[in-house]
Amino acid sequence: MSTRLSAPVDVQIELTQTCNWQCRHCYNFWRPAQTTTNLSQHLSCDNIIHIVKELASNQVPSITITGGEPFSRRREIFMLLEMTKKAGIHASINTNLSLVGKEDIEKLVDEYNNVSILFSLLSADAAEHERLAGAPSGTYTKVINTAALIIQRGIPVSLNMVLMRENLHAMEITARLAKRLGTRTFCATKVLPNTHAPDGTLLLSAEEVHWSLAELMRIEELLDIPVDILGCYPRCLLVGTSAHQRFSHRTCVAGYTTVTIGADGGVRPCSHMEMSYGSIFHEPLIDIWEKMDGWREGEFIPEQCRNCLFLSACRGGCRVNTLTPGLHNMDFYADPQRLTSLPQKCLTPRIPEETSDIVAKSIMCPQVKFRKEPFGALIYTTNPLAIMLVNHSTIDFLMNVAEKREDFDLFSFLEQSGARTEAERRGVKYLYQKLVRKGFLITLTEHERR
Amino acid sequence: MQQEIFDELVDSDEHNEQREVFAEVSLFDAEMVGGDESGDCACFNCDGNPCHK
Numbered sequence: 001m002s003t004r005l006s007a008p009v010d011v012q013i014e015l016t017q018t019c020n021w022q023c024r025h026c027y028n029f030w031r032p033a034q035t036t037t038n039l040s041q042h043l044s045c046d047n048i049i050h051i052v053k054e055l056a057s058n059q060v061p062s063i064t065i066t067g068g069e070p071f072s073r074r075r076e077i078f079m080l081l082e083m084t085k086k087a088g089i090h091a092s093i094n095t096n097l098s099l100v101g102k103e104d105i106e107k108l109v110d111e112y113n114n115v116s117i118l119f120s121l122l123s124a125d126a127a128e129h130e131r132l133a134g135a136p137s138g139t140y141t142k143v144i145n146t147a148a149l150i151i152q153r154g155i156p157v158s159l160n161m162v163l164m165r166e167n168l169h170a171m172e173i174t175a176r177l178a179k180r181l182g183t184r185t186f187c188a189t190k191v192l193p194n195t196h197a198p199d200g201t202l203l204l205s206a207e208e209v210h211w212s213l214a215e216l217m218r219i220e221e222l223l224d225i226p227v228d229i230l231g232c233y234p235r236c237l238l239v240g241t242s243a244h245q246r247f248s249h250r251t252c253v254a255g256y257t258t259v260t261i262g263a264d265g266g267v268r269p270c271s272h273m274e275m276s277y278g279s280i281f282h283e284p285l286i287d288i289w290e291k292m293d294g295w296r297e298g299e300f301i302p303e304q305c306r307n308c309l310f311l312s313a314c315r316g317g318c319r320v321n322t323l324t325p326g327l328h329n330m331d332f333y334a335d336p337q338r339l340t341s342l343p344q345k346c347l348t349p350r351i352p353e354e355t356s357d358i359v360a361k362s363i364m365c366p367q368v369k370f371r372k373e374p375f376g377a378l379i380y381t382t383n384p385l386a387i388m389l390v391n392h393s394t395i396d397f398l399m400n401v402a403e404k405r406e407d408f409d410l411f412s413f414l415e416q417s418g419a420r421t422e423a424e425r426r427g428v429k430y431l432y433q434k435l436v437r438k439g440f441l442i443t444l445t446e447h448e449r450r
Numbered sequence: 451m452q453q454e455i456f457d458e459l460v461d462s463d464e465h466n467e468q469r470e471v472f473a474e475v476s477l478f479d480a481e482m483v484g485g486d487e488s489g490d491c492a493c494f495n496c497d498g499n500p501c502h503k
Binding site: 376431 | 477
């Protein structure tokens with residue numbers, strides 16, 4: 001029913017199960033309720049070598065280092081960064097920043113400046129943040145100071161605020177703090193059901209979700225800061241609202257483009273779920289990936305979603321919301337009835353915007369890599385991270401010009417593209433522009449400057 | 451007659467295959483009904499951070 005990749009695009013690596021906070025919304029399934037985890041399970045240096053070899057041999061472009069709190073394993077996190085750097089894999093880190101010291105920042109800046117960081121902050125109100133995170137008093141100040149220092153040193157940092165009923169009111173003040181700090185993005189992400197609240201008691205209501213997304217867009221305009229959500233909603237909740245236009249780029253990608261490797265080596269489609277398909281220490285990653293075919297084939301799409309107009313783009317919303325027992329086997333926020341009451345214009349495809357011509361000659365960026373796929377190829381760079389999927393004829397052309405280091409312009413690209421109709425030509429122009437925008441094609445001037 | 455139609459279809463399939471037009475491949479269905487048809491794949495605009503804590 002959709003494009004299938006030969007291997008993941010991003011792998012989340014849970015370096016350790018240990019965390020020094022006790023966030024009430026934490027999705028780590030191994031975390032005992034109401035306690036700070038102090039489990040010994042973590043990836044050893046040998047484990048890390050094994051994993052990175054597997055990722056490199058499958059041309060996985062990027063990893064997200066997570067946990068637990070990854071900076072509780074300082075030696076291992078820097079080893080993982082070193083290994084991925086050597087393997088040409090992009091790394092980003094999900095951290096609470098509370099254990100990051102000045103020497104760590106120096107090391108990141110000096111040796112791993114291509115890394116990006118996502119840190120968690122639950123409120124710009126210190127007491128509220130520490131209460132919701134179950135963190136010791138004084139943690140908030142330490143985290144903010146550390147974030148400021150890292151950003152000052154030029155490492156891209158995004159702030160993620162997990163939204164619960166208790167901190168919804170603090171969205172704007174937290175976004176203002178993100179703006180003052182200079183974070184790349186302010187993310188506001190709904191809480192998901194977890195082992196401590198499987199019945200969904202922490203979840204926002206549909207009305208609160210609508211409010212939070214509208215608030216996020218208001219904040220984006222008010223503060224001129226990029227915003228995002230790090231989760232997905234079923235289309236039937238959002239269609240017909242401005243939030244649908246703004247946030248429809250998010251769809252569940254568990255087992256589709258991403259997998260998680262746990263501290264025990266278990267490979268799971270989703271970080272939020274315990275369901276493992278095998279250990280990377282006993283089976284090749286690609287064999288485990290193939291066992292997850294059901295995730296790509298729609299095995300877990302709710303029955304009631306299968307005839308929906310939006311199915312192919314929506315895929316039934318979030319699997320955590322769908323598969324958590326007690327949530328009636330549908331995404332908690334799915335509202336199929338809503339579609340029947342919407343005007344027809346909300347249900348018809350939008351026409352792509354007209355594109356403008358680019359006249360300058362381009363050349364393939366020398367850092368571009370290709371990963372062959374059944375449909376064509378995945379093309380990517382890892383510094384900065386950029387990814388696109390293209391069909392066979394496109395990749396044949398791009399590999400050919402890359403090999404010959406041949407320059408070309410939009411006109412010759414169009415000529416080679418096989419486009420005949422106006423719609424096809426428009427599509428090819430858009431493709432060319434996107435290749436430029438993502439940095440896969442650079443101008444000759446840019447090439448000479450590098 | 452049936453055979454002719456079949457041959458024609460096969461020819462036209464082959465022909466279409468021969469002239470595959472350059473295109474981006476969408477991870478999911480490209481037709482983002484009612485949404486922002488940016489052509490961007492669902493997962494590739496996320497700063498490398500598809501998930502959160």
